[in-house]
Every structure is written in structure tokens, then in C-alpha cells.
């Protein structure tokens with residue numbers, strides 16, 4: 001677990017954009033809540049699961065996991081305090097404006113001039129200091145409770161590696177490697193099975209943020225971070241890379257599938273299988289093209305790691321890190337020219353003949 005002081009330094013260094021830091025700086029949450037009610041970007045909403053219909057799938061106001069719940073409670077507290085200050089200040093202001101407005105009886109004399117009042121000045125210094133201390137302590141408590149959570153033996157471990165512009169997921173103890181769509185088990189509050197994520201980056205800074213599951217944590221090269229989630233509901237939870245990382249940052253979407261324990265175990269078993277090699281012509285094209293330098297496919301000589309593992313590509317609902325649904329037409333368009341819907345992606349158009357594109361797509 002990271003030390004508290006270190007986090008603050010790391011976070012402070014990176015506090016460069018408007019609403020980005022709402023998670024850790026409670027006092028700013030009130031300002032930020034207005035901006036960050038949900039992640040902008042219609043793409044995020046476009047592939048929401050039917051289960052989420054009607055509910056904004058990225059809303060910070062419907063937490064389903066302990067860290068997200070603590071942050072939500074804290075932001076409501078901060079919002080309440082800010083609202084009270086707002087009401088007092090604007091109440092006094094409105095009172096003064098009405099009470100001391102210029103009337104027809106005004107005789108042109110200056111009002112009484114008051115120079116200094118120790119009592120008043122003490123009051124408007126001490127009260128705000130106390131409010132800030134309370135907000136600081138409340139925030140520190142939430143940060144500490146999330147960071148110091150005990151790591152139970154039955155926790156699922158996932159290593160998340162941010163790449164420009166996709167996510168790699170490794171389950172070291174389960175022997176599974178996948179990309180872009182994270183599967184984790186639901187956690188019954190009576191018998192928690194949380195998932196601990198180790199966050200790494202292959203290139204530049206990224207940030208993992210699925211608002212209904214947890215706060216935002218950055219993936220920084222050479223500085224492993226950790227976070228954990230314990231979703232109480234099954235379903236699909238969406239998010240987005242939350243740290244600008246390059247041209248296609250906006251199409252670096254996060255999809256977390258929270259499965260029942262049985263579904264999760266079944267998914268793990270299926271992911272462990274090598275790729276089926278029914279379509280042999282496409283396989284030949286794949287193997288004699290540079291595809292193998294960048295992509296791994298279990299059970300074949302392809303062991304590239306620059307791009308996503310394609311072993312169980314067809315078990316995923318989307319391609320290009322949530323950029324498009326995984327349909328035959330999109331897959332074909334992608335292989336022909338990834339920039340057709342993800343300009344700036346790090347996969348080149350391979351210039352295959354139509355015949356070869358068709359074969360690989362199969």
C-alpha cells in the first residue's frame with residue numbers, strides 16, 4: 001500500500017486539470033461534482049449493457065463498491081458543508097443588499113465607517129480554519145480506510161497495464177491474459193471476495209476510473225500503484241482512461257464485467273484454453289504477416305506484446321478498447337485500417353489484400 005504522504009505529493013504534482021482531482025481533495029469535490037457527475041463522451045454510453053438501461057452507467061451517484069461508496073459519502077458531506085456556507089454567505093449578502101439599499105430618504109451622507117474589529121476578524125479566520133480542518137480530517141480518514149484495507153487471501157489479483165490506447169489485464173495466479181474487458185467476481189458483503197488491481201503503465205500516464213466501483217488512480221511508468229474494488233452487484237460498469245495520454249485517449253474506454261462467481265470461474269476456464277485453429281487460411285496470413293510481432297495468440301507461435309492478446313478476441317464485446325462493437329464488419333474495417341475509427345491508434349494499416357483481410361477476419 002502507498003504511504004499517505006507520498007500519494008498526496010504524487011497527486012499534487014499531477015493536479016493539473018480542472019476537475020481531475022476530486023477524489024482525493026475533498027474540499028474541491030463540491031466544485032468538481034458539477035463537472036464530473038458523469039464522464040462526458042457519448043461513446044461511453046453507447047455500449048451500455050441492457051441491465052444499466054435508464055441509469056447512467058458511469059454515475060458517481062450510484063456506487064456499488066466500498067471504495068466508491070466511501071468517496072460518495074464523503075462528497076455528500078463536503079457538498080452539505082459547502083451548501084451550508086453558501087446559504088449563510090448568500091443569506092447575509094441578500095439581507096445587506098435589501099436592508100441597506102439606497103432609499104428615497106437617503107440624505108447623501110456617508111454611512112458610519114468602522115475600522116477594524118478584533119472579534120469579527122477572529123471569527124472569520126477561526127471558523128473557516130476549523131471547517132477546513134474538519135474537511136481535511138474527513139478526507140484523510142476516507143483515503144486511509146481505502147488504502148489500508150486488508151488484503152484477504154481469497155482476493156483476485158489483476159495486473160492492469162495501460163498502453164496507448166488500450167488496457168492489458170493479467171491474472172498472474174490464474175494464468176490468464178486478456179485485454180480491454182476486465183472480468184471480476186461479484187463480492188458478497190458477508191463473504192467479501194475483493195479484486196486487487198496492480199496498476200502499471202507501458203508508456204505514459206493513464207488513469208483507471210470506473211466511477212461506480214472506485215475512485216481514480218493513475219498508472220504511472222515505473223511507479224506501481226494499487227487499488228481495489230468489491231462490487232456488490234453483477235453487471236457491466238463503464239469508465240474511461242482519465243489522464244490525457246495521447247491522440248486516442250478518448251477512445252481508451254474501460255469495461256468491467258462483474259460476474260457471478262460461477263460465471264467468473266467459467267470465464268477463467270474458457271480464457272485458459274488455447275485458441276481454436278479451425279480457420280487455417282487466416283491463421284497462415286496472420287502468421288506470415290507482422291501481426292505476430294505485436295499480438296500474442298495462445299497455442300500459436302504468436303507471442304507479440306505490443307498489442308492486445310488476441311487468443312480470445314471473439315469472447316469480447318468490443319474492439320479497439322471499447323471503440324466499436326466487435327462485429328464482423330467492424331473487425332474487417334479495423335484490420336484493413338485501424339484509423340478508420342481510431343485515428344492515431346498504434347496499430348498500422350497492414351496493407352493486406354482484400355482476400356487476406358477476409359481470411360484473417362474469419
Ligand code: HEC
Nearest residue numbers: 165166290291294306307308319320321345346347350360
Ligand atoms: C505494430 C504492431 C501491430 C501490428 C503489426 C498489428 N497490430 Fe493489431 N493492434 C496493435 C495495437 C497497438 C492494438 C491496440 C490498438 C488500440 O486499441 O488502440 C491492436 C489491436 C488489434 C485488434 C483489436 C483487439 C482488441 O481487443 O481490441 C485486432 C483484432 C488486431 N489488432 C488484429 C491485427 C491483425 C490481424 C494484424 C496483422 C494483419 C495486426 N493486428 C497487426 C498493434 C499491432
Ligand SMILES: [Cu+2]
Nearest residue numbers: 206241245252
Ligand atoms: Cu490512457
